[in-house]
Every structure is written in C-alpha cells, then in structure tokens.
Amino acid sequence: MAEAANVRQNLQNVPSIFEISASETLDNLIYPALSKIFDYFGLRLDFKLWGSLRIQEELSPLLTWLLQYLYLRKRASSFGESFYGLQRTVTTTGDLLNRRQQFASATLLTFMPYVERKLRTRITRHEDTSPWEQRLLSAFHAFHAAKAAHTFFYLVKYASNHSPIFRLLGLTLRYPSEPPKEDQWTYVVLKMLEVLAFFLQFVQWWYSNDQRRKVGGTLINPEAMPRKQLPKEVQQSLPQRGECPVCLLSIQTPTACSVSGYVFCWKCIVSHMKEHGTCPVTHYPISLDDLVRIYET
Amino acid sequence: MSTPARRRLMRDFKRLQEDPPTGVSGAPTDNNIMIWNAVIFGPHDTPFEDGTFKLTIEFTEEYPNKPPTVRFVSKVFHPNVYADGGICLDILQNRWSPTYDVSAILTSIQSLLSDPNPNSPANSTAAQLYKENRREYEKRVKACVEQSFID
Numbered sequence: 001m002a003e004a005a006n007v008r009q010n011l012q013n014v015p016s017i018f019e020i021s022a023s024e025t026l027d028n029l030i031y032p033a034l035s036k037i038f039d040y041f042g043l044r045l046d047f048k049l050w051g052s053l054r055i056q057e058e059l060s061p062l063l064t065w066l067l068q069y070l071y072l073r074k075r076a077s078s079f080g081e082s083f084y085g086l087q088r089t090v091t092t093t094g095d096l097l098n099r100r101q102q103f104a105s106a107t108l109l110t111f112m113p114y115v116e117r118k119l120r121t122r123i124t125r126h127e128d129t130s131p132w133e134q135r136l137l138s139a140f141h142a143f144h145a146a147k148a149a150h151t152f153f154y155l156v157k158y159a160s161n162h163s164p165i166f167r168l169l170g171l172t173l174r175y176p177s178e179p180p181k182e183d184q185w186t187y188v189v190l191k192m193l194e195v196l197a198f199f200l201q202f203v204q205w206w207y208s209n210d211q212r213r214k215v216g217g218t219l220i221n222p223e224a225m226p227r228k229q230l231p232k233e234v235q236q237s238l239p240q241r242g243e244c245p246v247c248l249l250s251i252q253t254p255t256a257c258s259v260s261g262y263v264f265c266w267k268c269i270v271s272h273m274k275e276h277g278t279c280p281v282t283h284y285p286i287s288l289d290d291l292v293r294i295y296e297t
Numbered sequence: 298m299s300t301p302a303r304r305r306l307m308r309d310f311k312r313l314q315e316d317p318p319t320g321v322s323g324a325p326t327d328n329n330i331m332i333w334n335a336v337i338f339g340p341h342d343t344p345f346e347d348g349t350f351k352l353t354i355e356f357t358e359e360y361p362n363k364p365p366t367v368r369f370v371s372k373v374f375h376p377n378v379y380a381d382g383g384i385c386l387d388i389l390q391n392r393w394s395p396t397y398d399v400s401a402i403l404t405s406i407q408s409l410l411s412d413p414n415p416n417s418p419a420n421s422t423a424a425q426l427y428k429e430n431r432r433e434y435e436k437r438v439k440a441c442v443e444q445s446f447i448d
Contacts, residue, residue, distance in 0.1 A: 272395060281396050
C-alpha cells in the first residue's frame with residue numbers, strides 16, 4: 001500500500017514528453033517574435049536604418065538570453081518551462097539550480113540555436129564556409145540525433161532526463177512541490193512576461209497571416225520609391241535607348257540592381273560591385289544579394 | 298584587339314561626334330585610342346571666355362571602372378588646376394562613376410572653370426586671389442587666355 005502510494009507520487013511528479021515538447025516550442029518562438037517586432041518598428045521608424053541591421057541581429061539573442069536568465073534565477077525554469085509549470089532540479093539531490101547552473105542553462109538555451117542559425121544562414125547563401133564550420137554543423141546534426149534518442153528513452157521511462165544538455169548539466173525537469181515564493185515586484189514582472197507569452201503566439205499567428213498574404217493575397221499598390229537626383233552630367237551620360245550604363249552597349253544577361261532600379265550587363269555590374277561595392281549610377285552601397293537576374297520571354 | 302575599355306572608348310567617341318556638347322571637343326590620337334586630345338572653350342560670361350584650352354586624356358584598360366588621367370596642356374590659372382596641368386575634380390577621383398563618358402568629363406571640367414572650389418586648392422595663389430582679390434584673379438586668368446591663343 002505504501003509502495004503503491006510512493007509509485008503514484010513519483011509518476012505524478014514526472015512531466016510528460018508532450019509538456020516538455022510544448023515548452024521547448026515556446027522557447028524557440030522567442031527569437032523569431034523579437035526579430036519580427038524589430039523588423040516592424042525598424043520599417044516604421046526609418047527606411048535608412050540600414051546600418052543598424054547588424055545590431056538588430058545581435059540584439060534579439062541578447063534579449064532572449066536576459067529573459068531566460070531572469071526566469072532561471074527566479075523560478076528555476078526557462079520561460080517556456082515556467083509557462084507549463086515545470087521546474088529544473090538537480091538529478092541526484094533534487095535541489096534547485098545554483099548560480100553556475102543558471103548561467104550555463106541560459107547560455108546553452110540561447111546561443112546554441114543562435115550559432116546553428118548563423119551556420120545554416122551562411123550555407124544557404126552559398127558563402128565559402130571553412131572546414132571547422134562544416135565540422136561544427138556536423139556536430140549539431142549529431143546533437144539532434146542524440147536528443148532524439150534521449151527523448152525516446154525518456155518516453156519509455158528508461159532515462160531521467162529528455163536531452164543531452166540536461167544530462168550534461170546534471171538536471172532534470174519536475175513539477176514544483178510547492179508554489180514559488182516571490183516578492184510583489186517579481187510576481188508582477190513575471191505575470192507581465194506570461195502575458196507576453198500569449199503575445200508571442202499572436203505574433204506567430206500574425207506572421208503566418210503575413211506570409212500567406214504575401215503569397216496569394218491582394219497586393220496594395222506600393223508607392224514608387226523616389227528617383228535619386230543625379231548630377232546633370234550623369235543624367236546626360238545615361239544611355240537613352242536601353243543600353244548598359246557602364247559599357248554603353250546592348251545589355252547582355254540583363255541584371256537589375258534592386259537598390260537603385262537600374263539595369264546593367266551581368267558582367268559589368270558584378271565587376272564594378274566587387275571592386276567598389278556601390279551602384280555605378282547612384283553610388284548606393286550594394287551587395288551580390290541585391291542583383292536580380294531579368295529573364296526575357 | 299578589342300577589350301571592354303576600347304569598345305567603351307569607341308562608343309564614347311561615337312557619342313561625342315553624334316551629339317557634341319557645347320564648348321568642348323575631343324578625339325583619340327591617330328595611333329592610340331587610349332590617349333585622347335581634347336579642347337575646352339572658356340565658358341561665356343567668365344574670365345575664361347574666348348580661351349581655347351588643350352587637354353590630354355589618358356585611359357587605362359580598367360576604364361570605365363577607373364577614371365582616366367586628365368591634364369591641361371595649355372597654361373591655366375585656376376584654383377583647382379595644378380602647375381603641371383593636373384585637375385583636382387571629385388568626379389575624377391573618389392566620386393568617379395562609370396556612367397561618366399568623355400563628354401561628361403569635359404563638360405564637368407568646363408563647369409569647373411566657371412565655378413572654382415577654393416576650399417580644395419591645387420593652386421594656392423589662384424585660390425587666394427579668387428577669394429581676396431577677384432580683380433587681380435581675373436587679370437591673371439585673362440593673361441592665360443591670351444596665352445592659349447598662341448598655343
């Protein structure tokens with residue numbers, strides 16, 4: 001009888017794989033939601049906020065880290081785990097996290113996805129990746145395989161933690177035995193952050209709608225970008241009958257510079273871009289991603 | 298042999314002949330299309346009026362991605378023209394664009410004669426006179442105009 005009660009207690013204290021999976025999904029939503037918010041405000045504030053795009057790219061993971069660290073400090077769980085009422089405990093002793101484990105958890109939780117995202121971005125853009133980057137990506141593949149194996153073992157109750165990261169840190173997930181003791185200020189802040197969680201879901205839904213609109217919806221007619229005022233000599237030099245502004249001959253392999261809208265020969269614009277990094281007509285900075293091949297039917 | 302630079306220069310020459318701008322002219326030397334001789338007539342209503350100033354333009358195979366080297370052969374008293382005839386003009390240096398053809402270059406230099414930029418002087422005497430003693434400046438300019446008749 002006592003043994004049966006003890007078994008039931010243990011089973012009730014162990015979260016199911018579905019709650020863990022849901023909490024991980026919520027954690028993974030933070031970065032794209034923040035990026036989407038930055039994009040929105042960035043576009044509204046100033047179109048030429050171009051230089052600070054890098055800052056935005058680095059600001060989102062930093063804010064994500066701060067959010068996760070706050071939750072790990074106050075509730076011994078990540079943002080997503082806290083939302084589903086879970087808590088991280090030391091596997092052997094059942095104690096809560098110490099400072100070092102909090103820091104390590106937040107860092108691994110935030111920057112492993114960040115590094116992987118960077119690697120995949122570079123590979124999809126066909127940039128020259130060095131051998132160590134290839135090996136690092138292979139390591140990520142191995143990690144995901146190990147995680148899948150861990151999840152399976154956890155599902156069949158063979159392992160006490162669901163992820164290699166948790167095994168590495170010596171942690172496991174449990175339901176807290178008593179409600180968290182917090183002061184008023186902490187309670188208010190964490191409640192506001194939980195409201196933010198619903199907002200994240202809304203942003204995801206909005207983003208999906210946004211993408212769907214872009215694919216098949218009706219396009220509002222955008223205002224044409226104003227034409228840059230060129231010096232008089234340049235205006236007079238530009239060809240009148242559709243020739244390439246650089247070689248002044250018939251355009252071969254037409255390529256548009258999406259930053260300025262002018263069309264050049266592929267060879268002319270690429271050689272100029274590699275040397276100067278600017279549009280030949282407007283001097284706006286351009287990169288290879290700004291060149292658009294134009295096909296004639 | 299035909300290279301992008303030479304094809305572009307033949308195009309520039311053709312445009313210069315078909316649609317000649319006012320007050321400037323130019324043509325390649327007989328045996329080398331990479332070296333041009335040009336003439337700029339002094340703009341009206343300026344001290345340079347009636348002057349005929351000769352220039353040489355040297356192109357490289359990197360043209361039009363790199364600007365040519367342009368020098369006055371005639372003596373020119375101007376804040377932005379060096380003693381050796383070199384020209385201090387932004388579109389021939391950091392603000393060069395491959396869309397400038399020979400016609401645009403010569404027209405820009407002609408405009409420079411009307412509107413000097415004394416803040417980046419190539420000839421400090423001319424820049425100083427232009428700012429402080431306009432009468433003496435114009436007298437010196439007229440002297441080089443008369444000199445250009447003889448050349």
